[in-house]
Amino acid sequence: MNGRSCGQEPGDPVEATALVQITMGLDQVEVWLCEKMWSRLNEWLWWERLWLPPNYSWTQLEDRDGVVYAHPRDMLAALPLALALVAMRFTFERLVGRPLSRWLGVQDQARRLVKPNATLEKHFLMERGRPKETQMAVLAAQCGLTLRQTQRWFRRRRNQERPCLTKKFCEASWRFVFYLCSFFGGLSVLYHESWLWRPVMCWDNYPIQPLKPALYYWYLFELSFYISLLVTLPFDIRRKDFKEQVAHHFVTITLVTFSYSANLLRIGSLVLLLHDSADFLLEACKMFNYARQQQVCNSLFIVFSLVFFYTRLVLFPTQILYTTYFESVLSWDPFFGYYFFNSLLLLLQLLHVFWSCLILRMIHSFTKKGQMEKDIRSDAEESDSSEGEAAQERPQLKNGTAPTDGPRSRAAVWLANGHKSTT
Template sequence: MKGLLDQWLWKEEYWLPPGVTWKDIEMEEGERYPLPRDLLCTLPLALGFIALRYIFERLIAIPLSRQLGVSDRVRVRAPPLPKLENFYKQNKHQPSQSEVLVLGQQCGLGHRQIETWFRHRRNQDRPSNTKKFCEASWRFVFYLIAFVAALASLIDTPWFWDHSECWQNYPKQPVTEAHYWYYITEMGFYWSLLLCVSVDVKRKDFNEQIIHHVATIFLLGLSYCANYVRIGTLVMVVHDSSDFLLESAKMFNYAGWRKTCDTLFVIFALVFLLTRLVVFPGRIIYSTLVVSMDFFQPFFGYYFFNALLLVLQALHIFWAWLILRMVFKFAFSGKVEKDERSDEESEPEGRDEEAVEEEDMSWDLRKGTLNSKLASLANNCVLNNLTNQRNMNSRLPKAR
């Protein structure tokens, strides 16, 4: 197995500049160099993160949500109808008009009753504010700790201020213990996010999040193997600098603290636009694409690493567009209406489920009022008919 990996996956021309071999960067006494086998511990670490998250949410996040006033919407439960339940589990979407007619004939229900049942059933599966708060708080804690720890370990390094230092003596650059664990921990965390994607809140940018997680894992793993650790630490700290602000804004949004949420969102938007649209392409991508060429000839790892960075930059532009839409709404309405980036879960239909439910309730109220008026009118008509009939009966003898 090791021979196959060395022959097909870890070939020197893939991950090292021309003329450099694995022996040239062998670990010397007292120094650590990146080795592909180091990445094997990221999967057990991801499972540890999942277990730690489970404990964190139940012991810390849920009690904290109650202290902050997070409340869950009381939803109407759909009545148990086996045929409709089977259809819902198999399809998970709004049935078409023809399917509604068939289901109505099978269950003996009307068109509107079928649609109402599916709406209530979908609402049952919608995540509660408490679930969304727990997810946001877990990410907030990790991103905040990772950012503070990374900043503390990088602030004194020469490549933090001068990015050309990322390529001095490349690839024979020893890795400190702090940066080694920063890499391994970040990769294990993103593995945990990818493994939990099916149970986490499904948001509007679900597909983009999947692409982001996969690209990040490949970027971390391959950059570690190619010893792009110095520039890789800068990429991670740029991302972590705004992520914890977004998660904190979500937490206060679910708790109903509107002013705090709006303030944090504005700060997040400024930091995100500055780091992802200015610092990331202008300093980091420029360094990997242009500055690095002064130190070595391009190779496969160079092209692959930069391609992944460009994929991340494309996602940054997509999210920046969503954020600017929210900032535009905030400037005119004075508050953040909804998180266009990822705060709202994806909808199977174009209309909002809760708005339709409220519309149904108002319709039922109007219908009840109308029925009471019609009943009153009918009673009045009956009473008038009976009164007129008695009056006519009393006049008949006189007429005779």
């Protein structure tokens, strides 16, 4: 006996088999726990009290006898369709947007490239292109440049980051085509529906409202587009209202998804149609602004402003918000979906007010200068020399007269016949 006869040798097959069985048992327990947690989460997420009015259940919205209802799983088709729209957009911008921009006379401004400078480039990325004046002086000393040369380098570097007019035009043209097709497509779907003309009909026999195929495809088209906007957001032009745009896209996607899942298709379709009515006018206005066709741009801007204010500040609160807040609860008691849906609509209305203020600022500039110069959400191209530099290059005396020792003052004393003035 060697002292191991009472036990088993290390690496014994029986022991290995036992360990494998224990491991498999633990794996099965983990799988069972995950399935149980997922089942509980799924039950809570689709709890009828969250989505439907009291005394209604999902079983009442099951398809039967040829009658089809909206099901949340239907919206999964929006994901591959959104990717298809992204591919379609880049193809459209390349094959249609760019040739159209050249045909309309869109011209990109020539830009001077900066000389490579690792020190300045590092601070450009760290400070988002706008270092403080104290940092500017230190950087100038480190690089052996004057302060004005350093300022000019940062201005030119910022201009290199700004998108050209052709890119802006292509983005606007794609959105114009989508919003135009979406608006008139939605109008053709809803034109003969009673709830388009009387929003209170949105709650007639809710939520037992059958789904029409045309309405489903239009809804799917809208949801796919807004998902595609989020996908391409890192590549799009970053405007000053970037955060508001992101919030708008998220609110819209949530509204579309929730309204479809809760069978709030009627009121949701009115919200979508109301928004598309002004959006294609805005994109058309941008296109002609980039093409420097100011008369057409100004006319479209006036029409867009009137449509925007009427739909967002008049129709939306008096027709949409009124019927969702007050008329909807005449047939059933409020539930979670009622409060959630109305909260999203209220947030959307706050964004409407924000953009209305921007439009009013543009109108103020329009009335003062007689034309709409630019979208105030966009960064303007900076000139090669700042106003401060220009003032230094064109100094004036204390009494406001021009200096007499400059090249222009010396040239001014020569008369047209080539003789020098005696005065």
